[in-house]
Amino acid sequence: MSTVSSPRPYREAFESFWHPVAFSHELKERPLPFQLLGTDGVVWRTGSGVAATQRYCAHRGADLCHGQPSAEGLRCGFHGWTYGGDGRCVKVPSQPNAPIPGKARLASYACAERYGLVWVCLASQPAAPLPEWPELEDGSLATVPLPRLDWDVSAGRMLEIVLDVAHLSWVHDGTFGNPEQQEVPAYDVERRPGGLRAQIQYPALSPSIGGMAPRVDRTTLTYDVTLPFTVRLAFKPTLFYTHTVYAAASPVSEEKMQCFYFASYHPRIRNFGDMFVKSELAILEQDRRIAEGQRPKAHPLDFAGEVHVRADRLPIEYRRAVAALRLGQPMDAPDTE
Ligand code: FES
Ligand SMILES: [Fe+2]
Incomplete structure (x- = not known):
């Protein structure tokens, strides 16, 4: 499309x-x-x-x-x-x-x-169910919310920055981004009922604890999108704690959203909540500065005004899926190249 x-x-x-x-x-x-x-x-x-x-x-x-x-x-x-x-x-x-x-x-x-x-x-009949996050249903995980993210950003642009793989090493330098890893390896995007799924490996930098230098932490990131504006992102590092973040962008208008953002983690991880809030707010502030500056502010429905490359695959497939909703069409299948 x-x-x-x-x-x-x-x-x-x-x-x-x-x-x-x-x-x-x-x-x-x-x-x-x-x-x-x-x-x-x-x-x-x-x-x-x-x-x-x-x-x-x-x-x-x-x-x-x-x-x-x-x-x-x-x-x-x-x-x-x-x-x-x-x-x-x-x-x-x-x-x-x-x-x-x-x-x-x-x-x-x-x-x-x-x-x-x-x-x-707002409609009389919901067109799709709520996201399926069964791990949150039985109370076995602890959760920690961030304050609402009240950004001057469209909900679609917000999702795209969360789904953007290529920005990690640039925008998140100084938090978890690894400036040595700029190339994005090929990865697949799977279409699922009502959403998208992708998994990548990323050599994140683990937080510097106790004055020790940050270490490379090979992390598996699993992105699960529930259309139109919600994503679950599971972090499975080798050194730091396994946890999952949930970002649900609520469209205030076509050009503005509020994002409800929280994490789940094993309740035995002590101090995770405080650590997560502090580090995640620093990470998200890096994203906010980029996303609020993007133009056009409204989420584009096509690719005519931007130049996308293969490394942008997940945000591309997401945009295609949202565009299909705007057009009242079934979602396009992701490219299989
Ligand atoms: S009851 Fe009179 S304005 Fe609401
Ligand atoms: Fe980011």
Whole structure:
């Protein structure tokens, strides 16, 4: 695929997928606002789970993130109108004996909590399930989140930098990148239902511990993409700790995302959480500076304005897959060259 004829509008192409809008630990007794694909929403805890609706009250536009979850639903702070998780108004305190107007309802969205994240799908029917990360289901692994990454970067560009193999030795010099290893060996990209998978070996530099010089740590990196904007990246080093990172980029708009980024690890690794947060934030800051500077800001749908080479294979296949979604087509098979 080299040209794009008529892509669907950005929101229309991605509204039927699940996107994270909050970490579970952020959503406490107060509702939280979110912005997803240009839509303002609010998410809150119900008695039995989580619910998401439009952000502004159907009565007179008050901001429901200042409302109060109650047994009956989300109560607006302006006049107490109360909405169930399906968006229907169930209470108008100023007229308790009058019928509730049929138009007194909020747009409501599918909402689910899994893997320590609260996910929302804006369409009535999700087109694909949540990512499959079974290792997180039985509680045998510990997890550690980073603060939300609030970057001025499109979700597609964010995924592409996470999937970019050739930048490791350049951008991550000084963290784990190995400047001696600039050539990218050939690797395969496998198409899977709803995603992509690739595995590479990378001679990372292990963190310098106790004043010792960093050592080359032959690391197996396994990338598992769940389309459109989520990736699981497993690190299997020989010297440092095996761990897995999860990056779920939530498209605020076509040119901006927030990324929910966390790691899983064996709970017996002491101090992993502190070490991970410190080193990963330094690594991601290196990425942020590059990604925020890329133009065009919107994720390109073809390759017309850039020159890609074989070493860029994984980001190329990812872009093809996202372009197919924009065009409403089945994913192209990756090249087999
Ligand atoms: S604006 Fe929300 S109840 Fe009046
Ligand atoms: Fe990077």
